Amino acid sequence: MLRPRITPCLLVHNGGLVKTVGFTAPRYVGDPLNAVKIFNEKEADELIVLDIDASVRGTEPNYRLIANLAVECRMPLCYGGGIKTAEQAKRIVGLGVEKVSISSAAIENPTVISRMAEEVGSQSVIVVFDVRRSRRGYEVWSHNGSRQTGKLLDEVVRSAESLGAGEILVNSIDNDGQMTGYDLALAKRLRELTSLPMTVLGGAGSVDDIRRLIETCGVVGAAAGSLFVFKGPYRAVLINYLGPALKEDLIRRLAPAPVEQP
Amino acid sequence: MRAQLDDLVLRRRAAVLGVCVGMQMLARGSDEGKRPGLGWIDGHVRAFRSWEPARRLPVPHMGWNDVRPTSGTGLFRELDLDARFYFLHSFFFECAKPEDVRAVSPYGADFSSAVGHGNVHGVQFHPEKSHHFGTRLLRNFAEL
Numbered sequence: 243m244l245r246p247r248i249t250p251c252l253l254v255h256n257g258g259l260v261k262t263v264g265f266t267a268p269r270y271v272g273d274p275l276n277a278v279k280i281f282n283e284k285e286a287d288e289l290i291v292l293d294i295d296a297s298v299r300g301t302e303p304n305y306r307l308i309a310n311l312a313v314e315c316r317m318p319l320c321y322g323g324g325i326k327t328a329e330q331a332k333r334i335v336g337l338g339v340e341k342v343s344i345s346s347a348a349i350e351n352p353t354v355i356s357r358m359a360e361e362v363g364s365q366s367v368i369v370v371f372d373v374r375r376s377r378r379g380y381e382v383w384s385h386n387g388s389r390q391t392g393k394l395l396d397e398v399v400r401s402a403e404s405l406g407a408g409e410i411l412v413n414s415i416d417n418d419g420q421m422t423g424y425d426l427a428l429a430k431r432l433r434e435l436t437s438l439p440m441t442v443l444g445g446a447g448s449v450d451d452i453r454r455l456i457e458t459c460g461v462v463g464a465a466a467g468s469l470f471v472f473k474g475p476y477r478a479v480l481i482n483y484l485g486p487a488l489k490e491d492l493i494r495r496l497a498p499a500p501v502e503q504p
Numbered sequence: 505m506r507a508q509l510d511d512l513v514l515r516r517r518a519a520v521l522g523v524c525v526g527m528q529m530l531a532r533g534s535d536e537g538k539r540p541g542l543g544w545i546d547g548h549v550r551a552f553r554s555w556e557p558a559r560r561l562p563v564p565h566m567g568w569n570d571v572r573p574t575s576g577t578g579l580f581r582e583l584d585l586d587a588r589f590y591f592l593h594s595f596f597f598e599c600a601k602p603e604d605v606r607a608v609s610p611y612g613a614d615f616s617s618a619v620g621h622g623n624v625h626g627v628q629f630h631p632e633k634s635h636h637f638g639t640r641l642l643r644n645f646a647e648l
Contacts, residue, residue: 365564
């Protein structure tokens with residue numbers, strides 16, 4: 243049975259890991275390589291690392307950091323931040339990263355999705371959309387939620403799929419850091435919009451939130467930042483992950499009845 | 505280079521492990537390209553999109569899935585119960601000879617997630633990204 247993925251998402255800012263609320267107020271939570279080592283030990287399903295400075299500052303991806311992360315990481319790694327061209331994507335995949343994610347570039351210049359898919363294969367091209375709720379629906383923002391693109395989620399998801407994206411990740415700016423649960427209406431909308439694998443980020447504060455997302459969407463990526471870097475009501479920094487028994491329990495509840503073997 | 509590889513693998517019988525698209529390269533050919541593969545294992549690589557059982561499922565097939573080996577020996581020593589590995593692919597290996605299938609995984613129906621013939625082995629999943637399951641498999645390969 244293909245399993246839902248439970249995926250820590252780490253944000254890199256000024257070389258350290260941070261966690262934001264509503265895409266602002268970054269709080270330092272630790273060292274990227276150290277966090278990867280901890281998630282190796284915890285056997286996380288996969289890991290997403292997003293450099294939140296590169297696109298905003300217009301800098302190149304930090305290849306040295308990416309190479310170090312990829313060498314250390316014994317789980318699949320998705321890297322995003324500052325990637326604008328197929329050549330950059332190829333270089334990053336060459337460093338041992340399974341997936342590259344693009345956001346701003348995919349919105350400004352959607353054909354880059356096709357060029358990347360040709361260069362590294364569709365399966366490695368993740369398109370990330372940061373969205374805010376509005377009366378028009380889910381509006382797509384770029385550059386860490388600082389620029390309104392004027393586009394709605396529906397149109398950009400369909401376009402990304404037809405251009406060869408391998409996965410869509412949707413990130414709720416409204417719910418970022420709130421730890422009050424995913425925007426399930428958003429998750430449901432995305433499931434209706436695309437037949438690609440999908441991942442939802444923004445709002446997870448408990449294992450029950452993950453359970454509700456999986457119940458809503460089936461086999462899905464449940465990504466979370468705060469949940470896996472904070473502990474307790476005062477949000478003390480503590481890198482953590484679901485224990486194997488808890489994770490198995492969560493998955494087993496959702497598993498279809500086993501088919502009898504002849 | 506091709507002649508040297510053939511010499512190493514077919515005549516001197518060096519153990520080889522193809523991973524993901526590396527496994528697909530072991531086939532005679534692929535829906536993904538026009539040029540022939542290495543042809544070290546008899547079979548053809550097909551797109552999930554053109555395979556009826558998986559036609560309605562999300563492609564790429566991506567995430568952790570069960571791997572059921574045909575035998576708990578060789579590459580799959582101590583991996584015959586409850587083994588899971590990470591997959592990320594849109595194409596899969598269709599073996600011409602059933603005995604070359606070394607493990608299957610379910611996606612719509614069972615597909616070959618590991619193949620083998622003599623000293624040539626291939627796995628569709630990523631052992632290097634599959635935590636202790638992958639470490640075990642790579643150790644098994646080193647000890648073959």
